[in-house]
Amino acid sequence: MSNPLTYSYSFVNGVFGDPVMEVVNKLNGSIYLFDLGDLKHYNAKSFNKVEFVFVSHTHMDHFCGFDHLLRARISSKKSLTFVGPKGLAQQIQSKILGYTWNLIEPEQLSFIVYEIEDHHATRMARFSKASEFSFDYETIHLESLDVDANTKVEFVALDHNGIDSIAYYVSFPDRINLIQDKFETSGLAQGPWMSELQKRYFNGELTSQITIDENVYEADKLFTELFSVKKENFIYVTDIGFTKENIQKISARFSQTLVLFCETNFLSGDSDRAKNKAHLTTKYACLLGRYLQAEQLISFHYSSIYREKSDIQNEIDEYWNKFSKLSPQKLKELIERESYAN
Ligand SMILES: [Zn+2]
Ligand SMILES: [Zn+2]
Secondary structure, eight states: OOOOSSEEEEETTTTTSSOOEEEEETTTOOEEEEOOOOOTTSOGGGGGGEEEEEOSOOOHHHHTTHHHHHHHHTTOOSOEEEEEETTHHHHHHHHHTTSOOTTSOTTSSEEEEEEEETTEEEEEEEEEGGGTTOOOOEEEEESEEEEETTEEEEEEEEEETTEEEEEEEEEOOOEEEEOHHHHHHHTOOOOTHHHHHHHHHHTTOTTSEEEETTEEEEHHHHHHHHEEEEOOEEEEEOSOOOBHHHHHHHHHHOOSOSEEEEEOOBOGGGHHHHHHHTOOBHHHHHHHHHHTTOSEEEEEOOOTTOOOHHHHHHHHHHHHHHHHTSOHHHHHHHHHHHOBOO
């Protein structure tokens, strides 16, 4: 895969540390954090650019960085939005109420929290110092959240040993590029029709005709001849069991993704440990990735029982290649054999 154009990512604590994936939206510089593990070493200047925090679940290794974020944002009057499993708003409130707040202004520290059940955001809470951090839930029913113009996040709650762990699917606006040599041989001159065609693409209005210099063209034909479209999206999934139900749920919601960011806590030889802790192995992650038709698998959250990153990466490379040769039917049969009931 070539480097994504619209975003960059990094694992703040590497692949062995507590999970925090930073995603920078290159279109406007906004930062989205996926999970809030240890943030001690996070770039101080970046805290104020964080717009959204997507929490998979609140096991300590995924949420202990909350205090660092809170500390860094005290003077900010900008709301910070969280998305996560049910109960998250109360957990955030409990953390905040563990401190004394007599010296801040009412408009400092304001939060919006969306809670996910199944594949909907079903509750929303807003709170700030102005209300002494108390809130009433608002009932909502959203299948996705627009985090930015044309950048959308969908979600699905999966099982992690009896609790929900939320997986996220992020799709960025399509990138449209003029195919230069096709344009040069088309005999057309540059003009407002170019942005008009792109506008129609985004509005789903390419079925009509377009007039350029008194000549009439089929808009969809002209568009596909002269422009290339690059989709950019990814899935973030961590801390789930390789259960039949989880695989069914995630594949029903998300597929044909470009990048799957996926935990691989364990090597495939340690599948018993993985099952006990409701985590994935290298083999499970590769099966899942191929099943979701991902073009690339990027793994993280390696157990500290291992020493070398390469031990895990080598297994991933091996399984990823091996499973690329399987037909969808064979892949399905293998998943059926390897997965287990909740
Ligand atoms: Zn974890
Ligand atoms: Zn966990």
